Amino acid sequence: xxxxxxxxxxxxxxxxxQAQNKNIGLIxxxxxxxxxxxxxxxxxxRRLEAIFKAEGDGIGGVTLDDxxxxxxxxxxxxxxxxxxxxxxxxxxxxxxxxxxxxINLTMAARAxxxxxxxxxxxxxxxxxxxxxxx
Amino acid sequence: xxxVSSIVDFLEAGIRAESLRQNAIANNVxxxxxxxxxxxxxxFEELLAKSLDSDGSVDLDEAVPQLYQPKQTPVKxxxxxxxxxxxxxxxxxxxxxxxxxxxxxxxxxMSMQAAIDVK
Numbered sequence: 001x002x003x004x005x006x007x008x009x010x011x012x013x014x015x016x017x018q019a020q021n022k023n024i025g026l027i028x029x030x031x032x033x034x035x036x037x038x039x040x041x042x043x044x045x046r047r048l049e050a051i052f053k054a055e056g057d058g059i060g061g062v063t064l065d066d067x068x069x070x071x072x073x074x075x076x077x078x079x080x081x082x083x084x085x086x087x088x089x090x091x092x093x094x095x096x097x098x099x100x101x102x103i104n105l106t107m108a109a110r111a112x113x114x115x116x117x118x119x120x121x122x123x124x125x126x127x128x129x130x131x132x133x134x
Numbered sequence: 135x136x137x138v139s140s141i142v143d144f145l146e147a148g149i150r151a152e153s154l155r156q157n158a159i160a161n162n163v164x165x166x167x168x169x170x171x172x173x174x175x176x177x178f179e180e181l182l183a184k185s186l187d188s189d190g191s192v193d194l195d196e197a198v199p200q201l202y203q204p205k206q207t208p209v210k211x212x213x214x215x216x217x218x219x220x221x222x223x224x225x226x227x228x229x230x231x232x233x234x235x236x237x238x239x240x241x242x243x244m245s246m247q248a249a250i251d252v253k
Contacts, residue, residue: 007227014223021219119226126230133237 008059009122015061016115022064023050023108027101034096037084044084045094046070047101070095143194144182145239151178151199152232158201159224162216170213172203173221 026048036045051066072095080089155176165171178199185196207215 007230010223010227014219017219018217119223123226123230127233130230130233130237133234133241 007126010119012059012061013115013119013122015055015063016118017112019050019052019062019064020108020112020115023052024105024112026050026067027105027108030094030096030101031098031105034094034098034101036094037082037091044074044092045096046074047094047096142239142242144192145235145242147178147182147194147197147199148235149232149239151176152228152235154178154199154201155224155228156232159221159228162221163218165214166216166218166221167212168214171216172205172209172214173207173216174201175204175224176200177202 030047033039033045039045047070049068049070050064051068053063053065055061055063074092074095076090077093078089079085079091082089082091085091155178158174158176162173176199178197181197181200182192185192205215207217207220209215
């Protein structure tokens with residue numbers, strides 16, 4: 001990411017906003033698919049997790065390029081009449097835990113707001129500097 | 135246009151570039167959901183730097199602000215590459231630069247005025 005040297009904090013803050021945006025997209029996918037026993041290939045949906053990476057060495061923004069699939073064990077629920085039930089009547093359900101997703105959502109939203117606050121504060125700071133020229 | 139090296143001409147060229155960039159950003163935001171649309175930006179500072187001579191003068195015919203598609207942002211599934219956050223960041227930077235140039239120009243005019251007003 002090219003950084004315009006005079007306004008670095010703006011570019012860095014907005015990289016944070018974009019990363020959290022993608023993160024919330026993952027969370028909403030998890031929540032929407034909390035009960036999806038088929039993700040298109042016959043296997044149940046597995047929850048997705050964001051992997052944040054810092055850009056450049058030293059001062060830089062953040063990117064969310066990597067999305068990892070949570071490979072922990074899928075819970076088995078007793079649903080005898082379900083089309084995907086095995087011979088004992090158990091269905092493998094997605095490993096999405098709604099309280100966990102809600103907490104992650106709150107953290108992502110707060111992080112997004114924090115980045116917006118950085119941008120706003122910086123803008124006001126530069127504005128007051130420009131007031132010197134009045 | 136002949137060669138220019140006065141700060142007034144540079145500031146005015148900068149203000150024109152920022153105004154053009156303002157249009158580009160508005161266009162991008164308006165096309166936030168248009169499939170296949172790629173964001174536009176204004177190329178000016180690099181042209182200015184390139185055509186800057188060793189004595190600090192520039193032929194402003196060579197350094198004209200122009201619209202172009204950087205094509206460097208990742209494309210979403212509908213072919214559109216505009217991100218709202220990026221455009222807001224550009225808007226903030228653009229308005230700060232614009233304000234800076236206008237105020238500097240104002241200062242320059244005021245000092246020219248003061249020189250004329252000396253009795």
